[in-house]
Amino acid sequence: MSLSRRQARRQALVLLYQWDLTGQEFGVLYDGDIDAFALGLAEAVRAQAPLLDERITGAAEGWTADRLGTLERNVLRIAILELETRVVPAEVAINEAVVLAKRYASETAGRLINGILGRVSRELKAARG
16 A cells, blocks of 8 residues: 555554554554555654654743644654654645644644744754754
8 A cells, every 4th residue: 555645644643643642553543554654654753752742842832742632742743753854845844734733633733833843943944054
């Protein structure tokens, strides 16, 4: 099974959401085939979750990653990993994250995600010079 990047990102979000809520391995609660890219993305996020959460907390202005909802936290984790690894342009990573947040959470979540990712993106640009 091969999904588009957008579809794979959504599938990775579902896998991460289920893992974050239950602590169970990827795919245990997922019904259907898992795309290789989605699984790789989910595994990379899980491996770096503590560092990604630190980045979220640093950019969230008074919020900690664990205070965010599970969905929002994992949308941010995916997007920050994409920003850090430059697998897609920053604009794509941010836009896709906002779309996911609005689709699965709310307009408010989309604005929150956009604000946090904007800060993270500016910090990364400054660090790269």
